[in-house]
Amino acid sequence: MTGAILGGSSVQQAARLQMVIMFMISSCTALSSIVTTILALSVVVDSEHRVRSDRIDNRPHAVWRARNWMAGKIAEKIKAAWVRFVERFKREDADREELQGLLR
Missing domain, CATH: 1.20.5 (Single alpha-helices involved in coiled-coils or other helix-helix interfaces)
Structure with missing residues (x-):
């Protein structure tokens, strides 16, 4: 107006x-x-x-189902990255202990 x-x-x-x-x-x-x-x-x-x-x-709304699916996929990726990270450091610790055992 x-x-x-x-x-x-x-x-x-x-x-x-x-x-x-x-x-x-x-x-x-x-x-x-x-x-x-x-x-x-x-x-x-x-x-x-x-x-x-x-x-x-x-059922929950389609947007919520898509959000939950996406959050699940992201959580899987983060978990897989964490497992690789932990395994890498375990391997490095084992190598370090083996090297220290050889040096003694």
């Missing part, structure tokens, strides 16, 4: 524009709520108007 007034429109025209925008936002919100409710009911309720709990997906 401020932009329309600063652009040179009358206050009445700017107010009408603001009302139209608010009605459009309200109607889109109401329509999307109705459609979402109807689609959810069509999945959950069968033809005899019974709630079918077996049709409800109880």
